[in-house]
Amino acid sequence: MRARRAAPLLPLLGLVAFFALWEAVPLAGLVNPAFLPPPSALPGAFLRELRTGQWLAAIGNSLGHYALGLGLGIGLGIAAGTVTGLFRTAEALTAWVVRVLRPVPGLAWVPFAIIWFGVSPAAAVFIIAVGVFWIVYFASHGAIRGVDRDLLEVADAFGFRSAPERLVKVVWPAATPGILVGVRTAIGQAWMAVVAAEIFGVPGLGQRMMQASTLLATDIVVVYMLTMAFLYGVLDAAFTALQGRMLRWRA
Amino acid sequence: MAGLIEIRALALAFTREGARTEVLADLDLDVEPGEFLAIVGASGVGKSTLLRVIADLVRPSAGSVRLSPPAPGRRAVALVFQDARLLPWRRILDNVAFGLEKLRLARAERRRRAGEALARVGLAALAARWPFQLSGGQRQRVALARALAVEPHVLLMDEPFSALDALTRESLQDELSRLCGAARQTVLFVTHDIEEAVYLADRIVVLAGSPGRIVATHTVPAPRPRDRAAPALQETARRIRRDLTAPDRLPA
Numbered sequence: 052m053r054a055r056r057a058a059p060l061l062p063l064l065g066l067v068a069f070f071a072l073w074e075a076v077p078l079a080g081l082v083n084p085a086f087l088p089p090p091s092a093l094p095g096a097f098l099r100e101l102r103t104g105q106w107l108a109a110i111g112n113s114l115g116h117y118a119l120g121l122g123l124g125i126g127l128g129i130a131a132g133t134v135t136g137l138f139r140t141a142e143a144l145t146a147w148v149v150r151v152l153r154p155v156p157g158l159a160w161v162p163f164a165i166i167w168f169g170v171s172p173a174a175a176v177f178i179i180a181v182g183v184f185w186i187v188y189f190a191s192h193g194a195i196r197g198v199d200r201d202l203l204e205v206a207d208a209f210g211f212r213s214a215p216e217r218l219v220k221v222v223w224p225a226a227t228p229g230i231l232v233g234v235r236t237a238i239g240q241a242w243m244a245v246v247a248a249e250i251f252g253v254p255g256l257g258q259r260m261m262q263a264s265t266l267l268a269t270d271i272v273v274v275y276m277l278t279m280a281f282l283y284g285v286l287d288a289a290f291t292a293l294q295g296r297m298l299r300w301r302a
Numbered sequence: 303m304a305g306l307i308e309i310r311a312l313a314l315a316f317t318r319e320g321a322r323t324e325v326l327a328d329l330d331l332d333v334e335p336g337e338f339l340a341i342v343g344a345s346g347v348g349k350s351t352l353l354r355v356i357a358d359l360v361r362p363s364a365g366s367v368r369l370s371p372p373a374p375g376r377r378a379v380a381l382v383f384q385d386a387r388l389l390p391w392r393r394i395l396d397n398v399a400f401g402l403e404k405l406r407l408a409r410a411e412r413r414r415r416a417g418e419a420l421a422r423v424g425l426a427a428l429a430a431r432w433p434f435q436l437s438g439g440q441r442q443r444v445a446l447a448r449a450l451a452v453e454p455h456v457l458l459m460d461e462p463f464s465a466l467d468a469l470t471r472e473s474l475q476d477e478l479s480r481l482c483g484a485a486r487q488t489v490l491f492v493t494h495d496i497e498e499a500v501y502l503a504d505r506i507v508v509l510a511g512s513p514g515r516i517v518a519t520h521t522v523p524a525p526r527p528r529d530r531a532a533p534a535l536q537e538t539a540r541r542i543r544r545d546l547t548a549p550d551r552l553p554a
Contacts, residue, residue: 201383201385201387202387202389204359204383204387205383205387205389205400207359208357208359208380208381209377209380209400209401209404209452210377210401210404211404220400220403221389224389224391224392225389225391227391299432300390300391300392300393300432300433300434301390301434302434
């Protein structure tokens with residue numbers, strides 16, 4: 052009984068212990084506070100960023116890149132995964148193209164992003180979208196390949212024979228759980244891409260972190276790290292709630 | 303009266319890895335309006351394949367299948383599978399309405415007909431549930447309602463009760479018999495269960511051999527409602543069993 056009542060408090064306790072330890076390490080002189088700012092230095096740094104308007108501007112820009120890149124990557128990933136999941140010819144045609152492009156890390160696209168789009172929001176969106184695309188593509192492809200053929204036969208038996216009808220009536224709904232797993236992974240992965248995409252100068256969180264770190268303003272770097280963690284936490288929680296609602300038909 | 307289904311000289315064979323397998327050969331069959339026709343045969347004789355040819359899910363190699371063209375708002379045939387095959391992401395009522403979405407009906411009309419079909423199988427109270435919340439027997443009733451909702455000229459049933467426990471199976475057989483008898487619904491029912499066939503059907507076609515052919519046809523003389531233990535049913539069952547176990551008709 053007691054253990055069960057204490058259970059919701061445990062994650063909180065862990066978080067408090069984590070911050071306490073973090074506070075203690077620079078305070079005890081184990082590490083130079085300039086290299087590891089204690090948590091107590093963060094509210095001041097946050098307020099300074101807020102007052103100059105840089106914090107709001109940075110997250111506004113980053114959220115814009117994030118939303119566009121995520122949306123584009125998800126849309127294209129589902130579309131491509133649907134085509135190769137449905138048609139064996141498409142799967143065979145793209146098999147080696149996928150193997151060539153898939154292992155290229157997001158950062159490796161930075162030079163091309165700059166050449167094609169300049170140091171611009173479009174370049175950041177491109178880099179984020181590339182990372183998201185692959186995650187969602189593989190999830191969608193697998194989910195669509197795995198759709199129960201018996202359910203497709205039901206669609207046939209009741210006269211839904213065209214590709215669009217089968218997609219809407221059976222294939223997409225049946226593949227939704229698998230696709231959503233990919234989307235959730237992408238929601239996390241896209242934040243890493245945001246930093247990678249902005250570090251070379253596109254305004255946003257990543258650029259602000261880079262500026263702060265060259266000035267050794269590590270407290271500001273940490274403020275943005277925690278900002279990102281917070282935004283991710285809120286988005287992931289919201290998405291998990293949405294996912295639960297979309298999949299409430301599952302036992 | 304013209305048959306609702308007319309099958310002439312039907313043959314079906316498929317080639318896999320160079321080997322040709324003949325599944326059905328030389329098959330003629332008419333399904334008359336209002337009759338309950340059962341097809342009995344051993345596993346693998348091509349009974350289910352025959353239903354799939356009629357439902358246009360499999361193309362025959364030779365011969366023809368003619369279905370009477372469906373009236374507006376109806377389908378020529380509707381198939382109930384061995385397992386319910388409900389769409390797990392649709393609530394029960396929406397599962398029943400599935401086939402209606404192809405029939406150019408207004409949304410209100412679809413809901414009305416789906417609700418009616420669900421009531422006919424006694425599950426109106428479960429309209430808002432999800433399939434995973436239902437028992438196997440209830441799911442199969444929903445599958446039956448989904449087929450009845452499109453008011454098919456012929457209801458095709460592919461061993462629909464074989465995956466259920468004995469008690470549930472008998473109660474569903476009773477219900478089907480009552481439902482179809484009252485509505486004069488034409489049914490083509492495939493089963494390997496001889497007792498089930500004689501209890502339900504007006505006429506029984508025996509399919510045997512390899513490739514499968516029609517080897518005998520029986521009419522079941524008993525009036526409805528029927529008694530499972532009636533001597534007339536048992537006598538018919540005995541004759542069908544003899545048809546099926548003739549030396550040249552045992553499945554390979």
